[in-house]
Amino acid sequence: MAERYLEISLVKRGITCTARLLGDRAPITCAAVRKSLPLSGDVGWVPGIVWGQVVEGLGAMAEGCNDLWRTGAAGETLSFRRV
Known part of the structure; x- marks a missing residue:
């Protein structure tokens, strides 16, 4: 499989990583995952597995996720799309 990438965004916060x-x-x-894209919805706790690795924008996404944890996810959308 050739390397494939996704863009993951916290839409309200304007944060994106690859x-x-x-x-x-x-x-x-x-x-x-690729077949279901693009996909977006509210942030929530879900069980998961490792299927990707952030290769760009990790710092900003980590800060956004920490802010989400502290202030809440109301009004935020987690979005995935093909790059």
Whole structure:
């Protein structure tokens, strides 16, 4: 599988990072993720597995996620799209 990337955004906060899909580690999940894109919705606790690695914008996304944790997710949208 060629390297494939996603853009992940906290829309309200205007924060975006780029993640590389780990198709060699989770090929079925990565295929399902790509097939479902674009996708967005409210932030919430969900069980998960590792299917990607942030390769750009991690600092800003981490700060945004920490702010989300402290101030709440009301009105925020988590968005995924192909790069």
